[in-house]
Amino acid sequence: MMGRIKGISGPTVSVNMKGLKLYDRVYVGHAMLTGEVVRLDQDVAVIQVYENTKGLGIGEPVKSVNMPLTVRLGPGLLRGMFDGLQRPLERLREEMGPFISSGTEIYALDYLKKWSFSPLKKKGEPVTRGEIVGYVEEGPFKHFIFSNFEGRISRIMDGELSLNDTIAELEGGKEIFGCNEWPVRMPRPYSRRLSTWEPLLTGQRVIDLLFPLARGGTAIFPGGFGTGKTILEQAIAKFANTDIVVYVGCGERGNEMAEMIGEFESLKDPWTGKYLMERTVLVVNTSNMPVAAREASIYTAVTMAEYYRDMGYHVLLLADSLSRWAEALREISSSLEEMPGEEGYPTYLASRLAGFFERAGVVETLSGKIGSLTMILSVSPPGGDFTEPVTQACLRTAGAFFMLDTSLAHRRHFPAINWFQSYSLYEKVIARHFIEHVSLQWETLKERCRELLKREESLREVAEIVGSEGLQDADRLLMKVAEMIRMEFLCQNAYTEDAFSPPEKTIAKIGGMVEYYESAMAKLKQGISLEEVLKG
């Protein structure tokens, strides 16, 4: 099927073409730019182009492939770095040099590489759709291969295979390959959703103790620039106790990505001792790369994350930043001349976001395994103003909210998570897990910590009027201890060994501080002066 370009406006192109389906993938122009049909109007189709439209001319051809935009799923995704359309950046560099020009298509996976396949099913055995037929070793992981069809196996291979080779054949001639395509905008199926019960440990004390996150949950952290969003996100990507990390750099800085890649290649996962890169998939669409591909990038990433979830792994998806995705949506919407909602964002912003957030969760997969997909997403509100539409839309669906505070960041208090405004809806559900596995004191100490910080806040207002000298000894002691909690417990330097704190260390540390406060209080009550108490 072919048509001709009729109009071009920013990232959208209109074309004279019949027979297209909504969200079909098309190739635009002589340069064969990738695009997606976003609107059909009689015999005119409007296409969102994922690459730079500069130089595109009127009358150039548009070809349809009769398929939606998909990602390729198979062994070789781990350690990979892709752009928003899942083009492998490393191989793009080898073929095109250091700059990216438009209209190059390179498959995400290496189809010639040999993988060692071990079958888990035998000839004659029945399989259902989504059932596992075998696995290949992908780094430290077993990469399971699913059957796409229901039937009885008539032939199954064993040994060295490439992604081009048939892995198994079903009676009736249907073939199973090591690699599949999946439409990015369609959530992958599972057999049922389960409720969350386990924490995802981030190694950040303020999160793990005060605002814990559950596996399968969603968290957002909005913050103005300079509040340490990227550093926090990267620290979590390094230290979280999860099997696989999918990291999306969505409209962010290229140099930071370069820094991160360098670090991930040299650092080891504190939980398993393996190199971080071995468990990581990167999707990178920096701010100067095409806007429409930025819109697609989070879907590309979440589909790959779901794929590993289906193998029964715990997957963590990190995106930095969702605001850039929303801005891309706004840019496309305005070039489609849609009626704008708040601040120019399209009115479907909230429902799109909700649809994306709901792809997180703990599930029983089609093959009967338990897997989870957790999301931690940063938001960059303009001017650090949390009343803006993107933050507000996220708050309606996210399960945890870590508010990054500009005034804390200016005082170099990092991670700059505000301990009064942030919240986690998972706190009660996973408290039991902490009590059973870490410490019986978990909940009590958490409450003590909150209380001390709360009392410091009100005392601080008094101290601002009367000066710290004018406070009673008991209050001054509390101020001292609360300062200790802030500086030594809540603060964590991302560049030292303290960047990662296991839950045992977290609870021991806060336990020590609370104990110190109580024994000092007891001494004060015996009439010993504050100066003496602080010395001893």
Place this chain on the structure above:
Amino acid sequence: MRLSEYIYSTISSIRGPLLFVEKVFSARVGEVVRIRFPEGKEMEGEVLKIDGDTVLIQAYGETRGLDIGNSSVVFTDSVKRAPLSLDVIGRVFSGSYTPIDGAPMFVPEKWVPVTGYPINPASRARPEEFIETGFSPIDGLNTLVKGQKLPIFSSAGLPSKELAAAILKNSRLGSETGGFVVVFVAVGLTYYEYSFYTRVLEEMRTGFVAFANMADEPVVERLLAPRFGLTVAEYLAFEKGMDVLVVITDMTNYCDALREVSTAREELPGRRGYPGYMYSDLASLYERAGRIKGMAGSVTMLPVVTMPEDDITHPIPDLTGYITEGQLVLSRDLHQKGIFPPMDVLPSLSRLMQSGIGKGHTREDHRKTANLLYKYYAKGRDLRRLEAIVGRDGMAEADKLMLDFADSFENEFVNQGVVRRNIQETLDTGLNLLRRFSLE
């Protein structure tokens, strides 16, 4: 490829810098056109949007004198390109790349599209080579590294041009390999400011290239000048292996020009009337800074942003800060105290500092010293608010010490006038300060 140029005299409407041309047979987005005035004068323009056979064109110049009927538009079938050669060094051009230094145009070695191509994130090299600017609050606390983009956030009336000029004069790169060149881009500058900068450029020992769009020159040229500058910078860095420092002043004028054109196009305005795509547009400039694996040169960027109403949350500094790797914030308060550079180190930040300091880059104790200086200065600043309420006498001895430290920090560490300090001197000044207050 078209075999001949097409000339249309079917202009149907003219709105400020925008022209609508009808019955166009063949056109491409981004194509350069030549607009012919009735009296024969020519001016360049670019195709922005195509809708059937109607084409929207943005003129790169003053459209006064154009009419409907006698004016015509020539379609050239090529995108906007910049001529490049090593001979650009030492030259001064207008915002539309015409020589204004009296010498004739050089013979180009090649022509390259001005929008450039995004650097593949996989081919970026980690920025980790220290650049010594000679200023303690920058070198010591907000270190600049090669390939970084670090804007100066200034306010009306603050000495941002003196600071930018001093950085131009004093900067030393960690390693001198292929040479060091400054690309200076003036966007909507007044003659007074411009002549200040030209004096500085002439006194410099290193090579420079300047693009100057003055305050009374066409607004649309302001969108073009930074792109010419960066295309030249990329050429010198990644083809000729030079270390290039790009200074663009003032980005606020650039953004206002963007807004002016967007309004003429009747686009939906975003915050404060700036277009919704301003983030992507700014990123297409700022992200051109960087280093590439296996290549010698680098592009480092130092844009100057004037914050309207001293407001750091205004869309221009706000979006800039989200793209750049930190910011250097100037403070009116320090300027009034007579401190130069009047840099407020608390809201300032260099995101790439970590990889450019320490052993092998600057000095082993750099991080530790910087952290301590930050910590105690922040504390001192906090206490100033308390001092304003209870008075100095009502404060504890330890608090008074912090107050004195904050004052000495501003007067001795931040304040250095035009004297250049090398990194050893900077760190020693900081250490001595800490020692004197027994805070080490």
